[in-house]
Structure formats: C-alpha cells, structure tokens
Amino acid sequence: MPELPEVETVRIGLHKFIRGKKIVAVTYDTAKSFPNTEADVKQFLIGASIISVRRRAKVLVIELSSQYALVIHLKMTGQLVFKSRHQHFGAGHPSPSLVSQLPDKSTRVVFSFSDKSSLFFNDQRKFGWIRLLPSSEVATIDFFKKVGPEPLAADFRWQQFRDRLQRRAKSTIKAALLDQTVIAGIGNIYADESLWAAKIHPDQRVAKLSPRTIHKLFDEIIAVLKLAIANGGSTDRNYVNAEGKKGNYLKFAQVFRREGQLCSRCHKPIIKIRVAGRGTHICPVCQRIR
DNA sequence: CACTTGACCTGTCCGC
C-alpha cells in the first residue's frame, strides 16, 4: 500500500489520536511483525507515553517517553487504525465501519492505552514490521542511512534531484523514481502520475532526460504528492487512514488504474504496460520515448 | 558498483 501521501495521512491521524496516551499492554502475533524481546517490551514500551509521530520516507517513527521509538513500515498492505474507548455498533450507525470490526484476521499487533482506547496494526500480506529501538539508534538503521531526500522538504531543490538521478543514469526513469536512495517516498502510483504529468515515458533512460525535463518532473512530483496528501492519499485495495477510512486521491489520478479510459490531454486511451517489473500506466501519445 | 530479478505473504480476479 502506502507511499508517502498515505503514510503522511496516517501520521497526521495518529499524531492527533494517540499523542500523550500511555501504553499499558501490547499483543503481537509473531516475531516477524514485532521482532523485539519481551524484556525490551516490558522495560521500554509498557508504561511509556506517546510523545510524537513523525515520518521519514514511507516509515513512521513513534517517539516514546522511554527514549525509545516504535519504527513502523506498512509495506504493501499494512494499516494502523485507532479505536477509541466507545467505538462499537451503535443504533445511529447504519453500516459497521472497519474500526468496529477490529481486531480482524489481518491484525498482527494491538497496543492498548490507559484510557481503554487501542491501536491496531493490521497487515494482510505480513510484509510490514514494527521495531522498538532506542530513539538515538533510529537514524542508524540501514534504510535510513541510504534513503534519499524528502521531496516535500522546504530545502529540496531540482538540482539536487537532477544530481541524485545520475546514480541511476542507465536505468529507466521509472526504476529511478522507485529507488528510495534517489528520492524518498515515491511508489508505483505516484511514479506513474508524475511521469504522465511531466509527459515522460517510464521506459526513458535517465541519461537521456534534459535538465528542463528533469525540472518539470521535479515540479510535478511535488504537485502530485501535495494533491494526494490533501485528498487523504490513494486507496487502491487495502489502504485506510488512522480512522479506518479510505483515501480519495484516485478520483484525481490521470493514469493509475485507468487503462482503457481516455487521456484528459489528448483523449487517446490509457494503456497498461510493464516497466521495472511493475504494472505501469501511461498515455502512449503524450508519453513517448525520445 | 549499477542494474535486474525473485522472494517474502495472502487474497482476489480472470480465463478456462
């Protein structure tokens, strides 16, 4: 599931819902979901309060009063959903929400707070993970050491994007955008949307792109990510925010999952191809290889 | 080192 806009949407929701709450219990299914020792959990998680929730790339970091942090990657199908104390089927609720049905069979970890509310980590495909680390060690995990700049950081410049792209000069531009060491947070949806907006074919080799084209792509990446965050991210299949609600961005998507529909610029059909081993959506007229 | 491919999992959809 989640790319930068979805993870950011979850972050905003969690910050609002769980900041200040005290963890009184945690349950988890397997060591894969939560690869920490019971001793660590007892000492640094139980009894700790939530200080803040931040994001780097597609990873969430929940800072705790114990000077430890929960580091969370949702990968493809992870969800973090908050359930307040009184959330249940009520007479006034015509349809049962996802939240009221938790835990469900994809629930891997449950955090319980002192006010009887709880946070569920669900993950159908079990690729995601949560780790409890000393706050001072978070930045030292392999992924954070290698990951590229945040596209929405105030000091991110197109020249920096251009320079970082050169490490993948012989790759296709789509593979380069998906490479988290080049730029953080872009996944399959927003790669396709940004490339359409910039009129670049995803199979185009990076070395063939002009500075002007790279600058255009830089601008479109930022615009696409901002619009996606403003609309709560994209729900293709599993994604929900911290309230268990779906994102609305796919209403605005120009190519992703729109094969057969007409391109809004040239009115020719969108097609689906395979690039960098991923399903890829393009307008074959607007996006040509030069 | 740069680049590509398969593996990790479960669920769903599509064609026969």
Added chain:
DNA sequence: TGCGGACAGGTCAAGT
C-alpha cells in the same frame, strides 16, 4: 462453481 495462474501500492538479497 472450481481451479490454476497472474497480479497487487515495497523493499531486500542474490544474481548478472
């Protein structure tokens, strides 16, 4: 309706 295969929003390790 059943069954096999392809595919799904992300990273890694291992291969060339």
